[in-house]
Amino acid sequence: MSKPNYTGTYHMVEQDNMDSFLEALDINFALRKIVCLLKPTKEITHDLATGAMKIRTLTTFKNFNMDFTIGKEFTEDLGPVDGRTCQTTVSWEGDKLVCVQKGEKEGRGWTHWLEGNKLHLEMRVQGIIAKQVFKKAE
Numbered sequence: 001m002s003k004p005n006y007t008g009t010y011h012m013v014e015q016d017n018m019d020s021f022l023e024a025l026d027i028n029f030a031l032r033k034i035v036c037l038l039k040p041t042k043e044i045t046h047d048l049a050t051g052a053m054k055i056r057t058l059t060t061f062k063n064f065n066m067d068f069t070i071g072k073e074f075t076e077d078l079g080p081v082d083g084r085t086c087q088t089t090v091s092w093e094g095d096k097l098v099c100v101q102k103g104e105k106e107g108r109g110w111t112h113w114l115e116g117n118k119l120h121l122e123m124r125v126q127g128i129i130a131k132q133v134f135k136k137a138e
Contacts, residue, residue, distance in 0.1 A: 004095050006044045006112065006119070007045055007046045008043075008044060008119075008137065009042070009044075009136070010041065010119045010136050011039070011134055011135055012039050012041070012133070012134050013118075013134065014131070014132065014133040015131070016132075017129060017130040018032075018036050018130045018132075019033075019036050020128050020130070021123055021125060021129070021130035022035055022036075022130075024128040025081070025105065027082060034061060038059040038060065039059070040059045040134075041058045041059075042056065042058075042119065043055075043058065050069065052067075053070060053090070054066070055067075071092075072089070074087075074088055075087060078101075085103065086103030087102040088100070088101045095113060096112065096113040097112040098111050099111070107124055107125060107126055109123075109124050109125075110124065111124075118134065119133070119134040119136065120134075121133075
């Protein structure tokens, strides 16, 4: 079974439980309120042959870039998010991309999957789950 190609530009259309997720990351109240108002765009470049991925999360407040190869652990700088670094691995679980971030916060990571023209993102930390849904740009 071939893996899906995530390449594309996606605009957020839904968000759930983001404030609780950010609070679990020790993000201060004011910044949590700002982040919860943002409508990020994700630009993803995915090379199926090599497993190389670039995910650009773009907002009017701050941008976040993540470059990695699927299946290879790397040191991720989460400074723009919460000032931490962690050891990160993104792997395939079926058609889903599952990220495990080992560091100060227990159970940290995320899962991305595609359903039609929608990109789903489930973010986890310390038992708290936040969800975002993005629609692919035409």
